[in-house]
Amino acid sequence: MARDRAAGVLVAPGHATVPTTPVYQQRSGFSRWISRHWLDVLMVAPLVIYILVFMFIPVAQSIYLSFVAPRTGELTMANYQNIVARSQFRSAFVNTIGITIMGVAMEMVAGIVIALMLSRAFRGRGLFRSIVLVPLGVPTLVAGAAMLYFVGFNGYLNSFLLNLGIIDVPIYWQQSGPRGMFSIAIADLWKTTPLVVLILLAGLEGIPGDVYEAADVDGADGWRRFWDITIPLLMPSITMALILRVIDAFRIFDIALVLAGQAIPVMSSFVYFDYQSGSLNTAAAAAVILLLMILVFVVAYLLLVARRTEDVR
Amino acid sequence: MSATVARMPEERQPTIPPADPEHQFHWSHIAFWILAIIIGVLLLLPIYVLFKVSVSTLAEATAPRPSFIPREITWANWQRLLSWDIIGSPLQHSLIVAFSTAIAAVLIAAPAAYVISRLPRGPRYFVVLGLLLTRMFPEVIIATPIAANFFAWGLNDTNLGLTMAHLIRTLPLASWILVGTFEVIPRELEEASAVDGSGRIGTLVRVVLPLAAPGIAVAAIFAWLDSWNDLLYAIYLFLTERTLPLITYYYANRGTVTDVATFSIILTIPVLLLTLFLQRWIRSGYLAGAVKG
Numbered sequence: 001m002a003r004d005r006a007a008g009v010l011v012a013p014g015h016a017t018v019p020t021t022p023v024y025q026q027r028s029g030f031s032r033w034i035s036r037h038w039l040d041v042l043m044v045a046p047l048v049i050y051i052l053v054f055m056f057i058p059v060a061q062s063i064y065l066s067f068v069a070p071r072t073g074e075l076t077m078a079n080y081q082n083i084v085a086r087s088q089f090r091s092a093f094v095n096t097i098g099i100t101i102m103g104v105a106m107e108m109v110a111g112i113v114i115a116l117m118l119s120r121a122f123r124g125r126g127l128f129r130s131i132v133l134v135p136l137g138v139p140t141l142v143a144g145a146a147m148l149y150f151v152g153f154n155g156y157l158n159s160f161l162l163n164l165g166i167i168d169v170p171i172y173w174q175q176s177g178p179r180g181m182f183s184i185a186i187a188d189l190w191k192t193t194p195l196v197v198l199i200l201l202a203g204l205e206g207i208p209g210d211v212y213e214a215a216d217v218d219g220a221d222g223w224r225r226f227w228d229i230t231i232p233l234l235m236p237s238i239t240m241a242l243i244l245r246v247i248d249a250f251r252i253f254d255i256a257l258v259l260a261g262q263a264i265p266v267m268s269s270f271v272y273f274d275y276q277s278g279s280l281n282t283a284a285a286a287a288v289i290l291l292l293m294i295l296v297f298v299v300a301y302l303l304l305v306a307r308r309t310e311d312v313r
Numbered sequence: 314m315s316a317t318v319a320r321m322p323e324e325r326q327p328t329i330p331p332a333d334p335e336h337q338f339h340w341s342h343i344a345f346w347i348l349a350i351i352i353g354v355l356l357l358l359p360i361y362v363l364f365k366v367s368v369s370t371l372a373e374a375t376a377p378r379p380s381f382i383p384r385e386i387t388w389a390n391w392q393r394l395l396s397w398d399i400i401g402s403p404l405q406h407s408l409i410v411a412f413s414t415a416i417a418a419v420l421i422a423a424p425a426a427y428v429i430s431r432l433p434r435g436p437r438y439f440v441v442l443g444l445l446l447t448r449m450f451p452e453v454i455i456a457t458p459i460a461a462n463f464f465a466w467g468l469n470d471t472n473l474g475l476t477m478a479h480l481i482r483t484l485p486l487a488s489w490i491l492v493g494t495f496e497v498i499p500r501e502l503e504e505a506s507a508v509d510g511s512g513r514i515g516t517l518v519r520v521v522l523p524l525a526a527p528g529i530a531v532a533a534i535f536a537w538l539d540s541w542n543d544l545l546y547a548i549y550l551f552l553t554e555r556t557l558p559l560i561t562y563y564y565a566n567r568g569t570v571t572d573v574a575t576f577s578i579i580l581t582i583p584v585l586l587l588t589l590f591l592q593r594w595i596r597s598g599y600l601a602g603a604v605k606g
Contacts, residue, residue, distance in 0.1 A: 039514070043427065044428045051485070054480070058454070058459050113348075117349060128353060131353045131356055133589070138584065139541070141558050146360070149379075150359070154375065154376070154378070156362060159377075247448060254544045261566065272453060280461060283453075290451045291449075291454050
């Protein structure tokens with residue numbers, strides 16, 4: 001065991017008892033490694049091959065397709081020029097970013113409020129917790145379908161607002177622009193808040209109680225405690241929740257497709273519609289732009305947050 | 314069980330002390346309860362409305378200014394849609410693909426996850442992080458060429474094709490859950506078994522596998538749910554055949570509102586039951602992969 005580690009060889013213990021015989025020493029390094037680790041290689045191979053063939057090669061294929069002309073196969077930027085010139089693509093781009101900003105902002109606020117509530121002891125906490133988790137048990141597609149009944153012209157949201165006298169005439173929610181983005185963001189909020197709550201709750205449990213006791217001795221009130229202790233100590237969980245949510249909000253598909261279809265395109269549904277209409281290359285180009293959006297966000301956020309935390313230290 | 318998966322936070326003591334009872338006891342307490350009730354109602358409302366519409370007549374469901382309380386309850390929508398002619402084929406596809414995905418995901422991911430779990434710390438974190446980073450690929454960038462390839466290979470509209478597609482999303486998640494499962498199985502157990510003269514494969518089957526069984530079950534259920542909920546790969550690959558999410562989507566596009574609600578509830582029931590059952594084992598990290606936006 002110890003010798004294997006020293007040699008830097010990846011060995012599962014329990015089979016490290018194979019004695020090193022002179023026979024091994026005569027062979028080359030590679031065949032010796034294989035004769036020891038053939039079972040490990042055999043066990044990992046299916047997963048590695050599957051992910052390579054059905055994930056990385058398709059991504060590479062999409063990138064390649066986005067740079068070639070449909071029939072001739074020459075390298076070209078025409079696919080990108082084509083989609084950027086289309087208003088449908090521009091609105092998909094704007095909608096995706098708008099939905100992400102609205103949705104994730106609401107999810108983080110709702111997530112922090114609910115997580116703080118759940119971190120207190122109160123009667124009925126178990127029931128409240130189960131209710132909070134219910135949207136997790138609903139397919140994303142169904143979250144979008146359910147929202148159809150709320151944001152429709154004759155839907156429950158209009159009915160509710162009319163009954164309260166807040167509006168006089170029903171609002172058409174499913175139109176492009178901020179209202180449509182808001183409808184989709186609300187459906188996303190409902191579906192994904194439980195996930196944010198769980199991540200933040202795990203973070204809250206990790207904050208030691210004596211930090212709060214010290215704050216109490218110093219006479220900090222609830223608001224000060226929240227901003228000066230809870231939020232800074234919760235930052236790693238907030239970062240994780242935020243990154244996960246932004247990535248998924250950029251990739252939003254089911255909800256937008258069910259709720260608004262072509263009327264309110266998002267990046268993913270734009271890719272699908274272009275593919276469906278037979279334009280594989282422009283679909284691939286839009287998919288590559290979506291990948292870039294995600295990468296730019298993740299890298300920018302990590303750089304900014306990493307720098308900020310260094311400053312604090 | 315507790316050896317393989319983290320306990321839920323609910324079983325720990327809350328670390329934040331309740332608000333000081335002498336300060337503003339009354340109004341803060343009442344405000345807390347009002348807020349809790351509002352949040353609870355808002356979270357349950359969409360499910361309630363779906364159910365309410367599914368047991369309404371079409372006339373009531375499409376009337377302007379709908380009310381939250383049903384005037385008249387009818388099971389006609391359920392009786393009509395639950396006939397085998399309508400739901401039989403989509404249900405068969407959904408069930409076959411979900412079970413195949415769950416089984417194949419465990420068969421492919423479990424052996425690999427075991428080997429990964431026995432790597433030294435550094436490479437192991439690197440591999441696990443890599444599995445998580447695959448999530449940054451938008452699914453459409455994978456699904457578009459996959460669909461083109463699968464059509465060329467004649468895998469469209471087949472359960473095999475859809476299962477293969479679902480595995481793309483499921484394998485990283487299942488591997489991740491399973492690495493966590495195997496990591497906590499002590500190596501000393503394997504070494505003891507090896508000393509007793511069991512071969513490596515014998516040790517794996519007799520010692521490691523039984524201990525990992527709960528984690529494997531959790532991974533399989535998540536894979537099943539992932540496949541059952543999927544719309545994206547189904548819409549790319551199934552043109553003439555239907556799965557349950559696909560038929561729900563098509564009804565949402567062109568069908569009546571009562572039918573969409575009924576299909577939505579049918580689709581939701583198994584997921585809701587499994588999720589509530591899994592509640593104890595839901596760690597925030599698992600969900601990161603299980604829930605898509």
